[in-house]
Amino acid sequence: MSDAPGEEEPPSFEERLKSARSRQGLDAPPPSSAGSSGDLGGMSPWGIGLRVGIELVSALVVAVAIGYGLDRLFGTKPILMAVFVLLGGAAGILNVWRLFAPRPTRGPKVRDGGR
Protein backbone atom coordinates (compact mmCIF):
# COMPACT_ATOMS: atom_id res chain seq x y z
CA MET A 1 0.00 0.00 0.00
CA SER A 2 1.50 3.27 -1.04
CA ASP A 3 -0.69 6.03 0.21
CA ALA A 4 1.40 9.10 -0.37
CA PRO A 5 -0.11 12.27 1.06
CA GLY A 6 -2.14 14.30 -1.43
CA GLU A 7 -2.96 11.27 -3.55
CA GLU A 8 -6.59 10.37 -4.03
CA GLU A 9 -7.91 7.42 -2.14
CA PRO A 10 -7.87 4.36 -4.39
CA PRO A 11 -11.31 3.02 -5.23
CA SER A 12 -12.47 0.20 -3.05
CA PHE A 13 -12.47 -3.39 -4.24
CA GLU A 14 -16.23 -3.40 -4.75
CA GLU A 15 -16.09 -0.34 -6.95
CA ARG A 16 -13.30 -1.74 -9.08
CA LEU A 17 -15.06 -5.09 -9.38
CA LYS A 18 -18.27 -3.35 -10.35
CA SER A 19 -16.63 -1.21 -13.01
CA ALA A 20 -14.74 -4.21 -14.37
CA ARG A 21 -17.92 -6.26 -14.53
CA SER A 22 -19.82 -3.51 -16.29
CA ARG A 23 -16.90 -3.05 -18.69
CA GLN A 24 -17.06 -6.70 -19.60
CA GLY A 25 -20.81 -6.56 -19.96
CA LEU A 26 -21.49 -9.01 -17.13
CA ASP A 27 -23.81 -6.64 -15.30
CA ALA A 28 -26.70 -4.92 -16.91
CA PRO A 29 -26.21 -1.16 -16.89
CA PRO A 30 -28.23 0.59 -14.20
CA PRO A 31 -31.71 1.45 -15.41
CA SER A 32 -31.99 5.04 -16.43
CA SER A 33 -34.21 7.32 -14.42
CA ALA A 34 -36.28 8.08 -17.50
CA GLY A 35 -38.95 5.53 -16.68
CA SER A 36 -39.71 7.07 -13.33
CA SER A 37 -42.74 9.04 -14.42
CA GLY A 38 -45.30 7.24 -16.47
CA ASP A 39 -44.89 7.17 -20.19
CA LEU A 40 -42.92 10.32 -20.73
CA GLY A 41 -39.33 9.42 -20.38
CA GLY A 42 -36.94 12.01 -21.72
CA MET A 43 -39.47 14.09 -23.61
CA SER A 44 -38.88 17.74 -24.26
CA PRO A 45 -41.05 20.32 -22.47
CA TRP A 46 -42.77 21.05 -25.78
CA GLY A 47 -43.51 17.39 -26.23
CA ILE A 48 -44.94 17.10 -22.74
CA GLY A 49 -47.07 20.19 -23.22
CA LEU A 50 -48.45 18.96 -26.52
CA ARG A 51 -49.07 15.53 -25.06
CA VAL A 52 -50.97 16.92 -22.07
CA GLY A 53 -53.03 19.19 -24.27
CA ILE A 54 -53.98 16.38 -26.61
CA GLU A 55 -54.92 14.10 -23.71
CA LEU A 56 -57.14 16.78 -22.18
CA VAL A 57 -58.87 17.70 -25.40
CA SER A 58 -59.31 14.18 -26.76
CA ALA A 59 -61.29 12.99 -23.75
CA LEU A 60 -63.50 16.04 -24.07
CA VAL A 61 -64.02 15.46 -27.79
CA VAL A 62 -65.04 11.85 -27.25
CA ALA A 63 -67.37 12.85 -24.42
CA VAL A 64 -69.04 15.60 -26.42
CA ALA A 65 -69.49 13.26 -29.37
CA ILE A 66 -71.08 10.59 -27.18
CA GLY A 67 -73.27 13.13 -25.42
CA TYR A 68 -74.45 14.66 -28.67
CA GLY A 69 -75.16 11.26 -30.15
CA LEU A 70 -77.13 10.10 -27.11
CA ASP A 71 -79.03 13.37 -27.06
CA ARG A 72 -80.09 12.89 -30.66
CA LEU A 73 -80.99 9.29 -29.91
CA PHE A 74 -83.18 10.03 -26.93
CA GLY A 75 -84.33 13.51 -27.89
CA THR A 76 -83.12 15.08 -24.64
CA LYS A 77 -81.32 17.84 -26.39
CA PRO A 78 -78.93 19.62 -24.01
CA ILE A 79 -78.95 17.47 -20.86
CA LEU A 80 -76.79 14.47 -21.70
CA MET A 81 -74.27 16.60 -23.55
CA ALA A 82 -73.82 18.80 -20.49
CA VAL A 83 -73.35 15.75 -18.30
CA PHE A 84 -70.84 14.22 -20.69
CA VAL A 85 -68.86 17.45 -20.96
CA LEU A 86 -68.25 17.26 -17.22
CA LEU A 87 -67.39 13.57 -17.40
CA GLY A 88 -65.09 14.19 -20.34
CA GLY A 89 -63.25 16.91 -18.50
CA ALA A 90 -62.75 14.55 -15.58
CA ALA A 91 -61.54 11.82 -17.93
CA GLY A 92 -59.06 14.27 -19.44
CA ILE A 93 -57.69 15.08 -15.99
CA LEU A 94 -57.48 11.35 -15.32
CA ASN A 95 -55.48 10.88 -18.53
CA VAL A 96 -53.05 13.59 -17.50
CA TRP A 97 -52.72 12.12 -14.03
CA ARG A 98 -51.87 8.77 -15.53
CA LEU A 99 -49.29 10.44 -17.71
CA PHE A 100 -47.45 11.84 -14.71
CA ALA A 101 -48.15 9.17 -12.13
CA PRO A 102 -45.28 6.78 -11.49
CA ARG A 103 -45.64 3.47 -13.25
CA PRO A 104 -46.80 0.74 -10.85
CA THR A 105 -44.07 -1.75 -10.07
CA ARG A 106 -44.23 -5.18 -11.58
CA GLY A 107 -45.22 -8.12 -9.47
CA PRO A 108 -47.74 -7.33 -6.75
CA LYS A 109 -50.92 -5.90 -8.12
CA VAL A 110 -50.74 -2.22 -7.45
CA ARG A 111 -53.38 -0.15 -9.09
CA ASP A 112 -52.83 3.45 -8.20
CA GLY A 113 -53.28 5.26 -11.42
CA GLY A 114 -51.19 3.07 -13.68
CA ARG A 115 -52.85 1.87 -16.80
Add this chain to the structure above:
Amino acid sequence: MGQFQLHPALGRIGASVNFTQANLMMVVAGLLTFGLLWLGMRPRAMVPGRLQSAAEMAYEAVLGMCTETIGPEGRSYFPFVFTLFFFILFGNLLGVFPYFFTFTSHIAVTLALTVFVVGLVTFVAIRIHGWHFFSYFVPQGVPVALMPLLVPIEVLSYLSRLISLSVRLFANMMAGHVMLEVFGAFVIMLGGAGIIFLVPAAFSLAVNVALIGFEILVATLQAYVFAVLTCIYLHDAVHLH
Protein backbone atom coordinates in the same frame (compact mmCIF):
# COMPACT_ATOMS: atom_id res chain seq x y z
CA MET B 1 -53.11 24.34 -48.68
CA GLY B 2 -52.89 22.55 -51.99
CA GLN B 3 -50.41 20.06 -50.65
CA PHE B 4 -53.10 18.30 -48.66
CA GLN B 5 -55.56 17.88 -51.53
CA LEU B 6 -56.12 14.49 -53.00
CA HIS B 7 -55.79 13.89 -56.72
CA PRO B 8 -56.26 10.67 -58.64
CA ALA B 9 -52.99 8.99 -59.45
CA LEU B 10 -51.99 6.54 -62.17
CA GLY B 11 -53.93 8.24 -64.93
CA ARG B 12 -57.37 7.07 -66.02
CA ILE B 13 -57.25 3.72 -64.25
CA GLY B 14 -56.61 5.46 -60.96
CA ALA B 15 -59.32 8.01 -61.63
CA SER B 16 -61.91 5.34 -62.33
CA VAL B 17 -61.32 3.55 -59.02
CA ASN B 18 -60.46 6.71 -57.05
CA PHE B 19 -56.88 5.66 -56.46
CA THR B 20 -55.35 8.87 -55.09
CA GLN B 21 -51.76 9.85 -54.54
CA ALA B 22 -52.25 9.06 -50.85
CA ASN B 23 -53.01 5.45 -51.76
CA LEU B 24 -50.02 5.45 -54.05
CA MET B 25 -47.79 6.66 -51.22
CA MET B 26 -49.17 3.95 -48.95
CA VAL B 27 -48.28 1.34 -51.52
CA VAL B 28 -44.82 2.87 -51.87
CA ALA B 29 -44.34 2.85 -48.08
CA GLY B 30 -45.34 -0.79 -47.94
CA LEU B 31 -43.04 -1.70 -50.80
CA LEU B 32 -40.14 0.20 -49.19
CA THR B 33 -40.61 -1.69 -45.93
CA PHE B 34 -40.78 -4.95 -47.80
CA GLY B 35 -37.78 -4.00 -49.91
CA LEU B 36 -35.69 -3.02 -46.90
CA LEU B 37 -36.22 -6.41 -45.31
CA TRP B 38 -36.15 -8.54 -48.43
CA LEU B 39 -33.19 -6.94 -50.16
CA GLY B 40 -31.44 -6.32 -46.86
CA MET B 41 -31.64 -9.88 -45.67
CA ARG B 42 -30.87 -11.50 -49.02
CA PRO B 43 -27.08 -11.77 -48.52
CA ARG B 44 -27.64 -13.56 -45.18
CA ALA B 45 -24.08 -12.59 -44.31
CA MET B 46 -22.58 -13.40 -40.93
CA VAL B 47 -20.99 -9.96 -40.94
CA PRO B 48 -23.81 -7.78 -42.26
CA GLY B 49 -23.40 -5.13 -44.89
CA ARG B 50 -24.99 -1.72 -44.69
CA LEU B 51 -28.50 -2.60 -45.78
CA GLN B 52 -28.51 -5.83 -43.81
CA SER B 53 -27.38 -3.93 -40.72
CA ALA B 54 -30.24 -1.51 -41.20
CA ALA B 55 -32.74 -4.34 -41.54
CA GLU B 56 -31.37 -6.17 -38.51
CA MET B 57 -31.29 -3.03 -36.39
CA ALA B 58 -34.86 -2.21 -37.36
CA TYR B 59 -35.94 -5.71 -36.43
CA GLU B 60 -34.13 -5.73 -33.12
CA ALA B 61 -35.21 -2.22 -32.14
CA VAL B 62 -38.89 -3.01 -32.60
CA LEU B 63 -38.52 -6.43 -31.00
CA GLY B 64 -36.84 -4.82 -28.00
CA MET B 65 -39.62 -2.26 -27.79
CA CYS B 66 -42.24 -5.03 -27.80
CA THR B 67 -40.61 -7.28 -25.22
CA GLU B 68 -39.66 -4.43 -22.91
CA THR B 69 -43.02 -2.72 -22.96
CA ILE B 70 -45.42 -5.66 -23.19
CA GLY B 71 -43.32 -8.31 -21.52
CA PRO B 72 -42.41 -11.77 -22.75
CA GLU B 73 -45.82 -12.07 -24.38
CA GLY B 74 -44.86 -9.16 -26.60
CA ARG B 75 -43.24 -11.43 -29.15
CA SER B 76 -46.61 -12.51 -30.46
CA TYR B 77 -47.58 -8.90 -31.20
CA PHE B 78 -44.23 -8.05 -32.77
CA PRO B 79 -45.32 -8.45 -36.42
CA PHE B 80 -48.22 -6.08 -35.92
CA VAL B 81 -46.14 -3.41 -34.18
CA PHE B 82 -43.37 -3.75 -36.74
CA THR B 83 -45.73 -3.32 -39.66
CA LEU B 84 -47.43 -0.37 -38.02
CA PHE B 85 -44.17 1.35 -37.13
CA PHE B 86 -42.64 1.04 -40.56
CA PHE B 87 -45.80 1.95 -42.42
CA ILE B 88 -46.04 5.18 -40.43
CA LEU B 89 -42.31 5.84 -40.48
CA PHE B 90 -42.02 5.56 -44.25
CA GLY B 91 -45.24 7.49 -44.70
CA ASN B 92 -43.88 10.34 -42.60
CA LEU B 93 -40.46 10.31 -44.19
CA LEU B 94 -41.78 10.15 -47.76
CA GLY B 95 -43.71 13.31 -47.05
CA VAL B 96 -40.51 15.29 -46.54
CA PHE B 97 -39.55 14.87 -50.21
CA PRO B 98 -40.77 17.50 -52.66
CA TYR B 99 -43.77 16.52 -54.83
CA PHE B 100 -44.47 13.60 -52.51
CA PHE B 101 -47.55 13.30 -50.38
CA THR B 102 -47.79 12.76 -46.62
CA PHE B 103 -50.67 10.40 -46.10
CA THR B 104 -50.27 10.59 -42.32
CA SER B 105 -51.27 14.27 -42.50
CA HIS B 106 -54.88 13.22 -43.06
CA ILE B 107 -56.97 12.52 -40.00
CA ALA B 108 -58.91 9.90 -41.94
CA VAL B 109 -55.77 7.80 -42.28
CA THR B 110 -54.54 8.18 -38.72
CA LEU B 111 -58.01 7.68 -37.28
CA ALA B 112 -58.42 4.49 -39.30
CA LEU B 113 -55.09 3.23 -37.99
CA THR B 114 -56.08 4.13 -34.44
CA VAL B 115 -59.49 2.49 -34.71
CA PHE B 116 -57.72 -0.64 -35.87
CA VAL B 117 -55.23 -0.47 -32.96
CA VAL B 118 -57.86 0.16 -30.28
CA GLY B 119 -60.13 -2.47 -31.78
CA LEU B 120 -57.32 -5.00 -31.77
CA VAL B 121 -56.34 -4.10 -28.19
CA THR B 122 -59.92 -4.54 -27.01
CA PHE B 123 -60.22 -7.80 -28.92
CA VAL B 124 -56.98 -9.12 -27.39
CA ALA B 125 -58.10 -8.12 -23.89
CA ILE B 126 -61.49 -9.80 -24.26
CA ARG B 127 -59.89 -12.85 -25.84
CA ILE B 128 -57.44 -13.27 -22.95
CA HIS B 129 -59.56 -12.19 -20.01
CA GLY B 130 -63.11 -12.77 -21.13
CA TRP B 131 -65.72 -10.99 -19.04
CA HIS B 132 -63.02 -10.09 -16.57
CA PHE B 133 -61.93 -7.44 -19.07
CA PHE B 134 -64.70 -5.14 -17.92
CA SER B 135 -63.17 -4.95 -14.44
CA TYR B 136 -60.63 -2.70 -16.15
CA PHE B 137 -63.18 0.07 -15.95
CA VAL B 138 -63.82 -0.45 -12.24
CA PRO B 139 -61.18 1.25 -10.09
CA GLN B 140 -60.23 -0.65 -6.97
CA GLY B 141 -60.45 0.66 -3.45
CA VAL B 142 -63.27 3.05 -4.21
CA PRO B 143 -66.64 3.20 -2.42
CA VAL B 144 -69.48 1.67 -4.39
CA ALA B 145 -71.43 4.91 -4.18
CA LEU B 146 -68.91 6.59 -6.48
CA MET B 147 -69.06 3.86 -9.13
CA PRO B 148 -71.78 5.48 -11.31
CA LEU B 149 -69.48 8.47 -11.60
CA LEU B 150 -66.13 6.75 -11.97
CA VAL B 151 -67.01 3.99 -14.41
CA PRO B 152 -68.15 6.39 -17.16
CA ILE B 153 -64.99 8.42 -16.59
CA GLU B 154 -62.86 5.33 -17.00
CA VAL B 155 -64.74 4.33 -20.13
CA LEU B 156 -64.31 7.81 -21.58
CA SER B 157 -60.64 7.73 -20.71
CA TYR B 158 -60.34 4.42 -22.55
CA LEU B 159 -62.19 5.74 -25.58
CA SER B 160 -60.19 8.96 -25.64
CA ARG B 161 -57.23 6.90 -26.84
CA LEU B 162 -58.91 6.90 -30.22
CA ILE B 163 -58.67 10.66 -30.50
CA SER B 164 -55.41 11.24 -28.68
CA LEU B 165 -53.45 8.68 -30.67
CA SER B 166 -54.77 9.74 -34.05
CA VAL B 167 -54.72 13.49 -33.46
CA ARG B 168 -51.16 13.40 -32.17
CA LEU B 169 -49.78 11.90 -35.37
CA PHE B 170 -52.05 13.90 -37.64
CA ALA B 171 -51.42 17.25 -35.91
CA ASN B 172 -47.67 16.82 -35.82
CA MET B 173 -47.41 15.93 -39.48
CA MET B 174 -49.85 18.54 -40.68
CA ALA B 175 -48.38 21.35 -38.56
CA GLY B 176 -44.89 20.70 -39.86
CA HIS B 177 -45.99 20.76 -43.48
CA VAL B 178 -48.09 23.89 -43.00
CA MET B 179 -45.08 25.63 -41.48
CA LEU B 180 -42.97 24.58 -44.46
CA GLU B 181 -45.57 25.95 -46.85
CA VAL B 182 -45.94 29.23 -44.94
CA PHE B 183 -42.21 29.89 -44.89
CA GLY B 184 -41.92 28.82 -48.50
CA ALA B 185 -44.56 31.40 -49.38
CA PHE B 186 -42.58 34.01 -47.42
CA VAL B 187 -39.52 33.29 -49.53
CA ILE B 188 -41.38 33.84 -52.80
CA MET B 189 -43.42 36.85 -51.69
CA LEU B 190 -40.56 38.67 -49.98
CA GLY B 191 -38.10 37.74 -52.72
CA GLY B 192 -40.32 39.35 -55.32
CA ALA B 193 -41.19 42.42 -53.28
CA GLY B 194 -38.00 44.41 -53.74
CA ILE B 195 -34.33 44.54 -53.01
CA ILE B 196 -34.71 45.42 -49.30
CA PHE B 197 -36.77 42.33 -48.68
CA LEU B 198 -34.09 39.94 -49.85
CA VAL B 199 -32.67 39.68 -46.33
CA PRO B 200 -35.89 38.47 -44.69
CA ALA B 201 -36.46 36.23 -47.70
CA ALA B 202 -33.07 34.62 -47.14
CA PHE B 203 -33.93 34.28 -43.46
CA SER B 204 -37.17 32.47 -44.34
CA LEU B 205 -35.23 30.16 -46.63
CA ALA B 206 -32.85 29.36 -43.78
CA VAL B 207 -35.80 28.67 -41.49
CA ASN B 208 -37.19 26.31 -44.11
CA VAL B 209 -33.91 24.42 -44.29
CA ALA B 210 -33.94 24.02 -40.52
CA LEU B 211 -37.59 22.97 -40.64
CA ILE B 212 -36.82 20.17 -43.07
CA GLY B 213 -34.33 18.76 -40.60
CA PHE B 214 -36.86 19.19 -37.82
CA GLU B 215 -39.47 17.42 -39.95
CA ILE B 216 -37.24 14.38 -40.30
CA LEU B 217 -36.89 14.30 -36.52
CA VAL B 218 -40.64 14.66 -36.01
CA ALA B 219 -41.40 12.00 -38.61
CA THR B 220 -39.23 9.43 -36.84
CA LEU B 221 -40.31 10.46 -33.37
CA GLN B 222 -44.02 10.33 -34.12
CA ALA B 223 -43.76 6.90 -35.71
CA TYR B 224 -41.90 5.76 -32.61
CA VAL B 225 -44.45 7.33 -30.27
CA PHE B 226 -47.31 5.69 -32.14
CA ALA B 227 -45.65 2.29 -31.90
CA VAL B 228 -44.73 2.72 -28.23
CA LEU B 229 -48.25 3.75 -27.30
CA THR B 230 -49.59 0.77 -29.20
CA CYS B 231 -47.25 -1.40 -27.13
CA ILE B 232 -48.41 0.24 -23.89
CA TYR B 233 -52.04 -0.37 -24.81
CA LEU B 234 -51.23 -3.97 -25.66
CA HIS B 235 -49.48 -4.27 -22.29
CA ASP B 236 -52.67 -3.11 -20.60
CA ALA B 237 -54.68 -5.57 -22.65
CA VAL B 238 -52.41 -8.49 -21.75
CA HIS B 239 -51.91 -7.69 -18.06
CA LEU B 240 -55.16 -5.78 -17.60
CA HIS B 241 -53.99 -3.78 -14.57
